[in-house]
Amino acid sequence: MNPVLSALAPVVVLVALGALVARLRWVGPASVKELSNLVFLVLTPALLFRTMSRVQVQDLDFRPVAAYFLAVLVIFAGTLLACGFSRRSAVLALATTFGNTVMIGTPLVALAWGEPGLVTLFTLYTVHTVVLLTSATLVLELAVMREAAAGGQARHPVATVLTALRNSLLHPVPLPIVAALLFAQTGWSLPPVVARPLELLAGAFTPMSLILVGLTLAATSWSVHWRGALALSAVKNLLHPLLVAAAGWLLGLSGVPLAVMVVVASLPIGANVFLFSQRYRVAEDLVTASVGLSTLLALGTVALVLSLAPLL
Template sequence: MGSVATLEKLLPVLLAFGCGAVLARRKVVPAEASKAFADYAFLFAVPCYLFGNIYASDLGALFNWRALSGYAATAALAVLVVGLAARASGVREPRGVALRIMAGVQVNTAYFAVPVFITVFGDAAPIFPVLLFQVCVLSLVVISIMELGRADDLADGHADGHAEDGAATTGVGTGKRLARAVGASLTTPLVLACNAGILLNLVSLPVPKVVLDGFAFVGDSASPVALFALGLHLGGLGLDVRGTTREEIALIAFKCLGFPLLAWAVCGGLFGVGGDWLKYLVLIAAMPTPQNLFIFAQRYDIGVDLSAALVIKSSVAALLLLPLWIQWAA
C-alpha cells in the first residue's frame, strides 16, 4: 500500500523526465538545450524554492542536534570512503573526485524524498535540516572544488606556451584562485538563498507576501525543469543499461544500500539516535543521487554522461528498494 502510494506520488517525476527524453529522441527539442534548462534550475528556480521554504519553516522544531550531528558524521565518513575509492580507481582530477562524492553522499530531497515522506509520514518537514546541511556544507565543498578546477582550466588556457610564468606564480596563484573559488561558491544563488532564508527566519524579518508568492511561483518550476533537462540530455545521449560500468554499479550500491546502513550504524549505534528520527535519517540516506549532480556536471562541464546515468539508475534502484525501506521504517 505504502509503495503503491509512493509510486503514484512519483508519477509527475516520471512524466517530466519522460517528456524531455521523448522530445529529444524525436528531435523536437535539441538535446543541447538541456544546459540552458539546467542553468535556469541551478541559478534561479532552485534558489527561489529553497528561500521560500526555509523562510517559512519552524527552524527550532526542525533541528534535533543529536540526530543532525549523527547524520553529519555519517556523511563525513561516507565522503572519506567514496573519495579514497575514487582515488584508488584512478580518478586524479579533483572535480572528478568531488562529483563522485556528491553522487555517493548527497541525496535527492526535493524530487524524491518529499513525496516519499508525505506518503509514509504525512509530513516532509524532517527533510529540511538535512537539505540545509547538504546545501550549506556538502554543496559548498563541491562548488568550491568545481570553481577552483574551472579557475585552473582558465589559468592553463591563458598560460599556454608560458610555462615559466605558471611556475613562477604557482604558490601565490593557487592561493588566490582558492580564495576566489570559495568566494564564488559562497555567492552562488543556491547558497545565498539558503543563508538568506535562515537569517530572515531567525530575525523574524517580515517578507511581503507578494514576494514570497513570486518565489513560490518560480520555485515550483525547479523540479520539472531540472527533470526535463535531464530527460533532454539522456534522450539525445541514450541510456544503455547493459553498458553500466563497474564504477556506476559501485556508486549506486553505496548510495542506495551502503549509505543508509552506515547512517543506521553511526546515528543509532554511536550517537544514540532512536525513534522517529532514526527512521527519518535512514530513509533520507536511502534516497537516490540528486538531480543537482547533473546540473553541477552540466555547469562545470565534468562527467556529464556519468552523472546523468547515475541520477537515473540510482533513482530506479532506490525505487525498487523503497518498499523494503518503507517496511523497515514502518
Template sequence: MSGVVQGFTVIFIVIAVGYALGRTGVLGPEAQQVLSRLVFFVLTPALLFNSLATTDLSVIFSPTLVIAGGSALLVGLIYFVLARTVLHREIPEATIGALSSSYVNSANLGIPIAIFVLDDASFVAPLLLFQIMIYSPLALTALDLTALRGGKGRITLRDTVVAPSTNPIVLGGVAGLILSVTGVTLPHAVLEPISMLGDASVPGALLAFGLSLTGVTVLRKGESPRRDVALASVLKMVVQPLLVFALAYFVFDERGHSLFAQVVIAALPTAQNVLVYASRYQRGVVLARDTALVTTVASIPAIALIALLLA
C-alpha cells in the same frame, strides 16, 4: 509501499515528459543545456531562498541533521578518496562522483516519500538544510576553483574566499537563512514571484534529466565511466543507509518509526541537482546522469526491503 510507488510515479512521469521533448526536438538541440543553466542560475536559488526564508529552524536542528549530514559527508569523502587514489580521477570528476554517491534526492522525491510513507515531512527538512547550506557550497566551491580555472595556476586564498560569494545557489541559500534567523519578512509582492520561480526548480531539474537521456544509452561501454557509476551507486544505496542505521541506532539510540524514517531517507536516490551541477561545469555529466538513473531504479526495492525489516 503505495506511498513509495506514488512518489516514484510522479518522478518518472516528469522525466518521461523531458525525454519526449528531447526525442521530438521541439525545444531545439540546446534545450538540456539551457534548461540546466536556468535551473542552476535562477530556479534553484529561488527555491532555496524561499524555503529557508520561511522555515522554522528549530525544527531543523535535531539529531537528524547530525545523522543525515554526517553520513552524507563521510560517504562523499570515501568516494572522493577512492576516486583520487584508486580510479585516478581529477578533482572535478571526483567531486561530482562524491555528490552522486551521497547527495540525497530530498526535495522532489524526499518530500513525497516523507508524506506518503513516513507521515511527516519534517524528517526531510534537516537533510535539506544540510545539503543547501553546507554540502552544496563545499562542492560548488571545489568545482568553481578547479573546473572553471582553465589552467590559471595554483588556487589562492582569495580564490577560496571569493568563489562561494559568486555562486547563485550559495547566495540564494545564505540570503534565505539570514531572513529566517533575523525574522525579517519580505512583502508578499516580493516573495510571491520568488516562490513561483522556486516551484519550477524541481520539475525543471527532472525535465533536464529526461532531456539528457535522449539519444544516449545508459552505461554505454566506452562512454559511461562504469566503475565510477558502480562505486557511487553502491555507496549511495548500500553504504549510506547502513551508516545511517549504525549512527541512529548505536550513537543516538533511536528506535521504531524514527529509526525507520532515517534509513528510508538515506536510501533515496541521487538527486537530479547533481546532473545540473555537472552540466554547469561540464565535468562528470555522464557519471551524474547514469548514477541518478541507476540509484532511482535501485531505491524502489531498497526502500521496500527497509520497510520489511524496520517498519
C-alpha cells in the same frame, strides 16, 4: 497505491517525458544547455531562498541529522580519495551523497510517519542543501583553481583558497541560502509581490530539472556508462542508508527520527547533481545515466529500506 511507487512515479514520468521530447526533437542539444542555465541560475536560487527564508535554526533538533552527515562525510571523503581531487571526483562525491529529498522524500515520509516524520525531515532540509551543495561548490572551485595552476596559471596557495571561497559564496547556490537564513532570523515576512513570484519559480524547479535529466538521458550512451551508473547508484541507494543506520546506532538514536534519516539516505540521486555536472562540464553523461538508473532502482531499494525501518 504503494507509498514508494506513489512517490517515485512522478519522477519517472517527468524523466521519461524529457526523453520523449528529445526523441521527437522538440528541443535540440543546444537548447538543453540554455535550459540548464535557466534552472541553475534562476529557478534554483528561487527555490533555495523561498525554502530557507522560513527556517528558525534555534527551534530545530539536529541530533538525528548528525548521523546522516557522519555517513555523508565518510562517503564524500572516500570518493575524493578513491578518485583523486578533481572536478570529476567532486561531482561523483555529490552524486553518492545528494538525494532527491524534496520531490520523493516529502510524500514518502508524510505517508509513512506523518507530522513527526516531517519535522525530522524538515530539520534535515535545513542543512542538507546548505552543507552538501556549498561543500561541493567549494571543492569544485578549488579543483578548478588546481587545474588552472597545472596549466601554468599558478598562484599563491592562500590566494587560491580565498578565490575559491569567494567563488563558492558568490554562487547561485550558497548565496541565496545565506541571504535567506539571514532574512529568516529577522522575523519578517516576504511581501506578496515578492513571495508569489518566488513560489511560482520554486514550483517550476523540480519538473524542469527532471525533464532536463530526461532530455540529456536520451542522448546518453548506456552501453558505455551503465557500469559506472550502477556503482554510483549502489553507493547512494544502499551504502548511504547502511552507514546512516550504523552512525545512528553509534550515537544511540532509535525510533522515528533515525528511521526517517535512513529512508531519506536511501533516496535516489537528486537532479541538482546533474545541474552541477552541466555547470562544470564534467561527467555529464555518467551523472545523467546515474540519476536515471538510481531512480529506477529506487523502486526496489527504497521499498527494501522502508520495510526494514521499523526495526531501527
